Amino acid sequence: MAEEQDKSDKTEDPTQRRLDEALKRGDVVKSQEVSTWFVIGGGTLALTMFAGSSGASLTNTMKGLIAKSWAIPSDGRMLVRLTETITIEVLAAIGLPFLVLVVAALAGTAIQHRLVWTTETLSPKLSKISPIAGFKRLFSAQALANFVKGLLKLALVGTVLVMLLWPERNLLESLVSTDPTSILPVSMTLMLKLLGSVVAIMAVIAAADYLFQYQQWYQRQKMSLKEIKDEFKETEGDPKIKAKIRQLRVSRMRKRMMAAVPGATVVITNPTHYAVALKYERGMNAPVCLAKGTDRIALKIREVATENAVPIVENPPLARTLYATVEIDREIPPEHYKAVAEVVGYVMRLKKAWR
Template identity: 30%
Template sequence: MEQREEKGQEDKTEEATEEKRNQFREEGNIANPREIVACVTLILFTSYFYFSSQNLILAFQECFRRAWFGFPGYYVDYSSLLKVIFYAISPILPHFIFIVLACSVFPTFIGLAVTRFNWSWKKLNFNIGKLDPISGFARMFSVNSFVEMIKVVTKCLIFSILIFIVLKSEIFSASENYFYNNLDYMKNIGNSISKLMLVMCAAGVVIGGGDFSYNFWKINRDMKMTKQELKEEVKKHEGDPLLKSQRKRMARDFVMRKSLREVPKASFVVTNPEHFSVAIRYKKGMTAPVIIAKGQDLIAFKIREIAKQHDIMIVENKPLARTLYKTVKVGQEIPPVLYQSVIEVIKYIHKIRGRKYFERFEA
């Protein structure tokens, strides 16, 4: 089964489309920022511990003082127990509340921001298939499980080595703490803890960034599509290429048939006798001749037929007819580059039919 998965992954050579990316996000398959969240939590806790250590020590001292020297006029029984407890811990309570909020709420928002506030309930849906012991056993020994185990072991090993290095440097000075008073002893312990936590924060940044980068790469790899999947998605959105070309041709023919009604207004028709016909309108005062109808094959024949019925001059000019058909749309003026060719056609009509031919179009 693993070989088939690897073979299928090798076939995925195309970048994921926007629809495939949205599908992954809706299913909750995104780069998990859990290590980044854990790192931010550790940094916040360490920062608060480092900058508020003096206030924390004073708060603990007050808690101990209240515990040892009694309470202000409380008779301790079941009814006053909560008041007694609150009185004892109230000095440290603001610090505790701030740490809980800062180390839970803020990192959560950081994680949501990294994932662009993606939230999917599909991951929480009950799936009875997950209770299948055979599939569960297969997942346990899959490549993904093995990679996750390697990641956990590597992180534990890195942190263990760092803790050993820091504590090894601190343990030689630990015996001197015996000669310090309680306050200085606590300060030395606090400095050692701060040093250890700062080192762990630095390691957390590296591990968090590396883990998120790996997850991001893995999600992008899993999102890749095979050539067949890409073709099917394009076909789904744009339709079968053959049907699409047929629809375009039908739409083009519809426009051209609609333009046949404008042929009687044409001043002359330029043709490539067997394939193309272009009906052109021109009268005195116009800035340039305008194409009012054009067609190919059957439509070209219909244009010529209508032109004959309305005594409209038909001029054979193969290069001009082909160029006008392919480069100028119906309703557009003839471009300046073709003025000379069209003027030659108009001169020819003047020579054959005279000035009166064009006078009837000026009415």
């Protein structure tokens, strides 16, 4: 019941990370019918292309052995050399067809998914040797589907082969009394005809099976909402932790700003909502923003400035403009030089008069 509940919860499409992890584990889309089709197709191609030349080469080799059987050496060294020669000729005759079969088998796997090198599928698991797990696999829906698929494939291929061979039944009966040398061309023609039909049928079966296997694989990769949230936390970080870190950064920045306010030259305010603390000394290119804030932060800046005898000048338009355009520890923009220069000049004149 718990397992069914887990499956019913997995209603969300898998993320790219989930698909990549499945590939690393070796859990990929794999249809045995596609691989079988490539092997049968490769065998048919190899038989069509190389049957004549390979058959002629092997025939000549066997003819020579039979014709000169009396001359076959019986001593060990010459017999080994003769065996090596025959082996090389046989391998040369079947080498290219065998290579075509190997390439077809690799293509049948590579066309379905990227090549995967993993040892996870070879690692020992208790579920692989558990009788209960084996019994469940034996009578699972997947096993039943494979059994039905095998029966349908056997029935379909068998029906097509019977339909192809039945019209040739008289020809097949006549081969019993035919010269053996003429049997091979007829057999080759029939074989290629049968293999071509099997390849065509298997192409349809392989395409249908691949779609079925892909659907089954995709369903296995689906995720629950909890899994998606957990993955997001792992990749992007826990939102609560990120919010806490952001809060700590803001708190540190505020403390640093308040510590810099006593060194400001002037604090420009919009009486209750905005406050910008600027510092200017001779030799500086332009005034620098030490602190800025709104509402409660602005009020705190005003309090610190009052406690440290930093002049406070109310200029609402300039305060709002500076708050929106200048960053902390940066010089004010050139377009505000004139307005700020008037305020700084006013403050310096007040300080001079006070002294």
